Amino acid sequence: MSQTVDRALSILPLLAQGPADLGQVAERLGVHKSTALRLLRTLHEHGLVYRQQDQRYRLGARLFALAQEAVENLDVREIAHSHLVELNEQCGHTIHLAVYEENEVLYIDKVESRYPVRMYSRIGKPVAITVAAVAKLLLADLTEPERRAIAERLDYPMYTSRSIPNAGAFLRELAVVREQGWATDLGGHEESINCIGAPIRGADGRVVAAMSVSAPNVVVTAEELLTLLPLVRRTADTISREYSGTTPVKKA
Amino acid sequence: MSQTVDRALSILPLLAQGPADLGQVAERLGVHKSTALRLLRTLHEHGLVYRQQDQRYRLGARLFALAQEAVENLDVREIAHSHLVELNEQCGHTIHLAVYEENEVLYIDKVESRYPVRMYSRIGKPVAITVAAVAKLLLADLTEPERRAIAERLDYPMYTSRSIPNAGAFLRELAVVREQGWATDLGGHEESINCIGAPIRGADGRVVAAMSVSAPNVVVTAEELLTLLPLVRRTADTISREYSGTTPVKKA
DNA sequence: GAGTGTCGTTGCATCATGTGCAACAGTCAT
DNA sequence: ATGACTGTTGCACATGATGCAACGACACTC
Numbered sequence: 001m002s003q004t005v006d007r008a009l010s011i012l013p014l015l016a017q018g019p020a021d022l023g024q025v026a027e028r029l030g031v032h033k034s035t036a037l038r039l040l041r042t043l044h045e046h047g048l049v050y051r052q053q054d055q056r057y058r059l060g061a062r063l064f065a066l067a068q069e070a071v072e073n074l075d076v077r078e079i080a081h082s083h084l085v086e087l088n089e090q091c092g093h094t095i096h097l098a099v100y101e102e103n104e105v106l107y108i109d110k111v112e113s114r115y116p117v118r119m120y121s122r123i124g125k126p127v128a129i130t131v132a133a134v135a136k137l138l139l140a141d142l143t144e145p146e147r148r149a150i151a152e153r154l155d156y157p158m159y160t161s162r163s164i165p166n167a168g169a170f171l172r173e174l175a176v177v178r179e180q181g182w183a184t185d186l187g188g189h190e191e192s193i194n195c196i197g198a199p200i201r202g203a204d205g206r207v208v209a210a211m212s213v214s215a216p217n218v219v220v221t222a223e224e225l226l227t228l229l230p231l232v233r234r235t236a237d238t239i240s241r242e243y244s245g246t247t248p249v250k251k252a
Numbered sequence: 253m254s255q256t257v258d259r260a261l262s263i264l265p266l267l268a269q270g271p272a273d274l275g276q277v278a279e280r281l282g283v284h285k286s287t288a289l290r291l292l293r294t295l296h297e298h299g300l301v302y303r304q305q306d307q308r309y310r311l312g313a314r315l316f317a318l319a320q321e322a323v324e325n326l327d328v329r330e331i332a333h334s335h336l337v338e339l340n341e342q343c344g345h346t347i348h349l350a351v352y353e354e355n356e357v358l359y360i361d362k363v364e365s366r367y368p369v370r371m372y373s374r375i376g377k378p379v380a381i382t383v384a385a386v387a388k389l390l391l392a393d394l395t396e397p398e399r400r401a402i403a404e405r406l407d408y409p410m411y412t413s414r415s416i417p418n419a420g421a422f423l424r425e426l427a428v429v430r431e432q433g434w435a436t437d438l439g440g441h442e443e444s445i446n447c448i449g450a451p452i453r454g455a456d457g458r459v460v461a462a463m464s465v466s467a468p469n470v471v472v473t474a475e476e477l478l479t480l481l482p483l484v485r486r487t488a489d490t491i492s493r494e495y496s497g498t499t500p501v502k503k504a
Numbered sequence: 505g506a507g508t509g510t511c512g513t514t515g516c517a518t519c520a521t522g523t524g525c526a527a528c529a530g531t532c533a534t
Numbered sequence: 535a536t537g538a539c540t541g542t543t544g545c546a547c548a549t550g551a552t553g554c555a556a557c558g559a560c561a562c563t564c
């Protein structure tokens with residue numbers, strides 16, 4: 001809507017791929033060098049862009065600070081985290097927490113099977129939306145026309161032979177997930193990895209986040225993983241209750 | 253420099269404090285509502301801003317994805333290298349750069365001394381973890397339980413009479429290093445070689461890499477080597493600043 | 505050491521673009 | 535219904551963003 005801002009913001013994903021010099025930025029934007037320079041300077045003043053010794057530009061620290069604050073404002077994450085850790089201690093597998101936002105599903109927390117969470121490790125990465133259990137849970141909660149619209153728009157990469165192949169199959173899968181209240185991904189993303197997931201709901205019943213447990217075949221079979229389903233659902237429900245304020249609320 | 257972009261970017265830190273509605277944003281920016289609306293729309297299209305159910309705006313998850321992608325492409329080695337070369341030109345000794353990964357400390361860069369004394373170290377090779385200055389720096393930054401777990405698991409080969417002999421001594425050494433912010437290895441790996449090292453930190457303060465200067469006794473004594481400490485620490489700090497994208501000095 | 509290429513930077517004239525205004529539409533409370 | 539509040543739209547105006555061309559700095563070649 002605003003051309004100038006639009007151009008300036010387009011620089012960010014461009015630099016996210018790696019440092020670039022003025023000429024490259026101008027070319028990729030399709031504008032004159034002097035224009036690109038002014039945009040970069042403005043971004044620089046706000047700390048979103050940093051200029052290294054070789055004069056190339058890359059994303060600046062301010063962006064990381066903002067991202068940090070953005071995620072801290074997602075209070076689902078804060079509430080869920082301790083429960084995810086607890087679940088990890090009980091089952092030993094990797095736990096993910098994801099939200100849906102603007103046609104994307106993003107991981108916002110992760111508890112590694114062996115190591116403590118590292119900020120910026122893989123959190124923030126878009127999810128394989130057509131196959132991941134958490135994505136199915138989040139999309140299944142949308143209205144029917146929304147689901148249809150998104151399903152039509154997506155690509156259906158065949159990560160494995162068990163990946164969901166097309167919009168029709170995806171919509172049927174979402175209907176199943178919506179009905180049963182939990183979801184799986186059995187080797188649909190990586191052949192040897194299975195996931196089971198459950199939704200986290202707000203006070204109005206809407207799904208605000210989804211969590212999943214992932215484990216490789218070599219550790220537990222899909223059948224064994226499914227025996228954890230009650231535990232996963234119970235954890236999700238506990239988080240839902242706390243999130244919707246059934247427990248004493250302290251924040252303003 | 254660019255008014256429009258400047259205003260748009262000013263919205264981000266504003267929203268970082270918490271969600272705000274159109275009127276609040278317009279007021280804080282000192283512009284008309286319609287102007288604020290257009291800016292917010294542009295930010296929205298780029299996913300930097302998200303509109304929640306109550307129509308208020310907050311920071312979007314795309315910020316997260318951007319920061320994530322940028323960090324993955326951040327290469328400490330690339331940023332550090334020129335500084336290491338410069339340091340080598342100033343002091344003439346061998347410089348090492350190392351990172352910690354998966355219970356191992358690895359050399360990822362090396363600038364050879366200008367005198368013909370070869371050290372047995374190679375880029376990509378694991379470091380003598382119990383004695384090397386860089387290893388001490390990297391391990392000292394872990395949490396207390398992590399340090400303890402690793403210390404218990406390690407072997408303590410007596411390369412020389414001054415090698416660290418056991419887990420207890422190692423943990424005490426790590427505590428000292430953690431406290432003082434630099435480390436040494438005085439003949440602990442090879443009898444005739446001394447090292448001093450300093451940590452390189454990311455934006456969040458975590459140690460992401462460590463660098464060291466090594467020199468044999470026949471060239472400089474340990475005392476003489478230690479006089480280089482301020483220079484080494486300054487270099488490490490410079491690299492830290494550049495790595496975390498903080499501009500040294502800027503506008504008021 | 506003159507020549508040639510590349511790159512970032514600056515000042516400026518032009519007009520596209522962002523701006524504020526005022527009117528409109530939707531929602532909620534009374 | 536009425537009023538107060540919010541977000542939204544269309545439009546005339548001039549501000550501010552744009553591309554150009556010229557300049558300076560640096561690296562490299564011959």
